[in-house]
Amino acid sequence: MTPQHHFLRVGQVVPADQEVATVEIDTLVSEAIAVMARRGFDQVPVTLNGLVVGVFSYRSLALNLAFVRRQDDPLSYPVGDFLEDLAFVRAGSEVEDALEALHQKGAVLVGDEERLVAVVTAADVNGYLWTTTNQFMILRDVELATRYLAQRACADEDELRALVAAVRPEGMNGSPAERLEDLTFGELIAVINGPERFGRVFSRTFGSSRELVFSMLEPVRDVRNKVFHFRDVVTPDEVDLVMNARVWLQRRVRMVQ
Known part of the structure; x- marks a missing residue:
């Protein structure tokens, strides 16, 4: 290229x-x-x-x-x-x-x-940009919904900070991470996926099956790395995985609002 x-x-x-x-x-x-x-x-x-x-x-x-x-x-x-x-x-x-x-x-x-080569309309530009960026937008929805559910699961800010710090004990400045926004998506999954943490905290918003949540979010992390680091072309099957996760998370968000 x-x-x-x-x-x-x-x-x-x-x-x-x-x-x-x-x-x-x-x-x-x-x-x-x-x-x-x-x-x-x-x-x-x-x-x-x-x-x-x-x-x-x-x-x-x-x-x-x-x-x-x-x-x-x-x-x-x-x-x-x-x-x-x-x-x-x-x-x-x-x-x-x-x-x-x-x-x-x-x-x-x-x-x-x-020599007229083509006619480009505003609709053509909109269509191209949506086709090109919809993967980013869908992944954004998944990550923000996952954060929302994780935050709502915590009883208070102190509990949230403790869970975040357990996964990222030191930030770039040497101090522990305090916010979900400070974590990578992989670290966010790790916060949720701990067996003891999930049953005690995150089952409140994600449901009773830790295995289901992990099996749904882990492939999203791989697709996210592809998309945001421009590594490989995302396959239709991978798009379906992310879309299914998005739909499931939307449902969970509606249930806890």
């Missing part, structure tokens, strides 16, 4: 199955809308002699309807009468460079007037 691939580029957010569709400048509005509806597009680039001269969109149509005479049917007009301009960006540009244009008009064109 080359260094530039470490940074998010516009080309990375283009859907893999996207097929660029264009219409000629003299295409009727009714025909262009049919193309857009059939393909699920909100806009379509418009060309003249092979060059992109603008974009026809539902918005560009709405913005120009005021200029259509009442006795005329706007669907019978050529799309060339209802164009708007979208910014061109390079596939290798950083997504950050395209955000302002995406915010203003909801889409950008990838390439240039002579």
Whole structure:
């Protein structure tokens, strides 16, 4: 992997199955809308002699309807009468460079007037970012829910500090850890998993089966290390393990609130 691939580029957010569709400048509005509806597009680039001269969109149509005479049917007009301009960006540009244009008009064109490579919409960026980050968000939910249940299980702050210090007797400054937030996820599991500690304290919120809790959380730790340290690709089975843990923890949280 080359260094530039470490940074998010516009080309990375283009859907893999996207097929660029264009219409000629003299295409009727009714025909262009049919193309857009059939393909699920909100806009379509418009060309003249092979060059992109603008974009026809539902918005560009709405913005120009005021200029259509009442006795005329706007669907019978050529799309060339209802164009708007979208910014061109390079596939290798950083997504950050395209955000302002995406915010203003909801889409950008990838390439240039002579060679249109793709159309990137705000929805494409949102979809890419969610697909890329949902593993982080799910793991976040699991870790925060585990902390919450562990904290609620303790009778008071003194009991919580004692349990945390038992797992992390010395912090970076030489003093014992005092908060669950000071612990790694592996150490958090260790706090909960001690047989005596679990039965005496943590069964209050995690339920009676220490083995069930450990068998569910331990694989999450391995997946977490993969995701947060960018080591390997997480498999679908591993995603299912984390999702199942998340659902189970959500249920436990609702039960103790």
